[in-house]
Amino acid sequence: MSSPTHFGRRRFGGLLAALSMAGTAGIPALAAAQQKTMPTPLPLIKPARLRQGDLVAIIAPAGFTDDEAIAKAVQNIESLGLRATLGANIHAVHGNYAGTVQQRLADLHAAFRDPQVKAVWAIRGGSGCISLLALIDYALIRSNPKILIGYSDITALHLAIASQTGLVTFHGPVASSTFSDYTVTQLQNVLMTPQPRYTITMSAENQLRGETEPNFAIRTVHGGLATGRLIGGNLAMVSALAGTPYAADFREHILFLEDVNEAPYRIDRMLCQLDLSVGFRHAAALMLGIFEHCEADEGDTSLTLNATVDQHLLPLSVPAVAGYSFGHIRHQFTLPLQILATLDTGRQTLTLLEAAVT
Numbered sequence: 001m002s003s004p005t006h007f008g009r010r011r012f013g014g015l016l017a018a019l020s021m022a023g024t025a026g027i028p029a030l031a032a033a034q035q036k037t038m039p040t041p042l043p044l045i046k047p048a049r050l051r052q053g054d055l056v057a058i059i060a061p062a063g064f065t066d067d068e069a070i071a072k073a074v075q076n077i078e079s080l081g082l083r084a085t086l087g088a089n090i091h092a093v094h095g096n097y098a099g100t101v102q103q104r105l106a107d108l109h110a111a112f113r114d115p116q117v118k119a120v121w122a123i124r125g126g127s128g129c130i131s132l133l134a135l136i137d138y139a140l141i142r143s144n145p146k147i148l149i150g151y152s153d154i155t156a157l158h159l160a161i162a163s164q165t166g167l168v169t170f171h172g173p174v175a176s177s178t179f180s181d182y183t184v185t186q187l188q189n190v191l192m193t194p195q196p197r198y199t200i201t202m203s204a205e206n207q208l209r210g211e212t213e214p215n216f217a218i219r220t221v222h223g224g225l226a227t228g229r230l231i232g233g234n235l236a237m238v239s240a241l242a243g244t245p246y247a248a249d250f251r252e253h254i255l256f257l258e259d260v261n262e263a264p265y266r267i268d269r270m271l272c273q274l275d276l277s278v279g280f281r282h283a284a285a286l287m288l289g290i291f292e293h294c295e296a297d298e299g300d301t302s303l304t305l306n307a308t309v310d311q312h313l314l315p316l317s318v319p320a321v322a323g324y325s326f327g328h329i330r331h332q333f334t335l336p337l338q339i340l341a342t343l344d345t346g347r348q349t350l351t352l353l354e355a356a357v358t
Helices: 004-025 027-035 067-079 101-113 129-135 138-143 152-165 181-191 204-209 235-240 264-277 305-313
Strands: 055-059 083-086 117-122 147-150 198-201 219-222 225-234 253-258 285-288 320-322 340-344 349-352
Touching: 055 067, 055 101, 067 083, 101 117, 101 129, 101 138, 129 152, 129 235, 138 152, 147 152, 152 225, 152 235, 181 198, 219 305, 225 235, 225 285, 235 253, 235 264, 264 305, 285 305, 305 320
Parallel strands: 055 083, 055 117, 117 147, 225 253, 253 285, 285 320
Antiparallel strands: 198 349, 219 320, 225 340, 340 349
């Protein structure tokens, strides 16, 4: 066995070698060396499909909620022919959070532990999910696979569960969202009536808004076809997890990103962080959703949202699009993380090449 001193010298020598490489070959060489240490994905676990009458647990793992939102969430779930049960701590409030870390964690674990519950649906996003990640019982989730759905801050749960268990989870509306026909159709087709091949077309309502609102307009920065597994979610959360054990490894993946209420300079910063950590050039494609309320204030000297995004998309050689129908919006489609898909920029479609549920 090497002595502690000898081991330290070896590590120090390795660090010097890495720094030397960075100096002679540039930062990309160092980034490439870092990427080799990223973990190998776990075998995929698909949850069972939802069927009429199934029980769905409504939990609040992030921001706090209220009676009005809870009533709306229950109504939404029942409108799909499902039954709802509430997490024991769903009414809890702790600052901006839906209870303490322990309370929110208890409801997440209870939902996965209960054999009667077939899906776990976050009532809202907000903030706070990242505090749960190091404490989650991933073995429990792996042993009791079921549907988890939500977006925004729920991205932290999606990425952590993907990296630690291999379970397919779903970036889709939160339980208290205002459903539209388009949203319901996408939910049902992905979660309740799975097909071996399913093509998602963009929302006509969003495309109509795109005629007057630039952030809703579909833009193709680099055209083409790209096939890869889906990974991503809310940009703020995806970037926050970079460099952690729960980070999104989007090499050879279709990376999808969206956000809300972020100034262009913050969008730029978060995109830079992801590009530095893994490198967008290693993705199969970039698919950006609708970035709602992300333009600079009137009179601000900031770049526009599109100009900010294009600084990162234009240098790429892989397909890259923006304005697709997902994000903090009413008309959104459901994205199953880790499922193989093809992005067709010409047809403006995303085709799932396998069912996401069994």
